[in-house]
Amino acid sequence: YAMLLSLIFLIVLVAAIVGFVFRHEIKTSFESNLDLALKNYNVTADPHSEAVDTIQRTLHCCGVQNYSDWERTEYFSQKGIPSSCCKNPNDCSEEDLKDPNKAQLKVFVNGCFFLVTSTMESKMSVVAGISFGIACFQLIGIILSCCLSRYITNNQYEMV
Numbered sequence: 001y002a003m004l005l006s007l008i009f010l011i012v013l014v015a016a017i018v019g020f021v022f023r024h025e026i027k028t029s030f031e032s033n034l035d036l037a038l039k040n041y042n043v044t045a046d047p048h049s050e051a052v053d054t055i056q057r058t059l060h061c062c063g064v065q066n067y068s069d070w071e072r073t074e075y076f077s078q079k080g081i082p083s084s085c086c087k088n089p090n091d092c093s094e095e096d097l098k099d100p101n102k103a104q105l106k107v108f109v110n111g112c113f114f115l116v117t118s119t120m121e122s123k124m125s126v127v128a129g130i131s132f133g134i135a136c137f138q139l140i141g142i143i144l145s146c147c148l149s150r151y152i153t154n155n156q157y158e159m160v
Helices: 002-021 023-039 045-059 065-070 073-078 094-096 099-104 112-160
Strands: none
Touching: 023 045, 023 065, 023 094, 023 112, 045 065, 045 112, 065 073, 065 099, 073 094, 094 099
């Protein structure tokens, strides 16, 4: 049992170190994937398109860096900026979303990349605290299981 807990503890420790060391690569990868999702955005039931809509609605943002990122997409030439960028969905018409100047007043102007990364960074202290707590319980479990094993071993010799 102690060996199993030690193995799990080491795996979690390695994952935390790798995540910390490669955090900049993770950000770069997220930015490029978000940009790719915008370029391939469509209104079908594509999971990437749904994820972009969910991020934009939830965080009140639009595009990667700002709303003008949509102007470089194929979707913009057909339908304009997606309705998930609208501040008030009832107030956005398709004509407004096709004109970047009118859309600026009706959509969220901040980009999603900065909001997502800043939200993740702000929650990292909570994740780190919870992970530290779990690690402490694992270490206590390792120590107690070693003590129990030692106690059982000592008692067996006394019985014989």
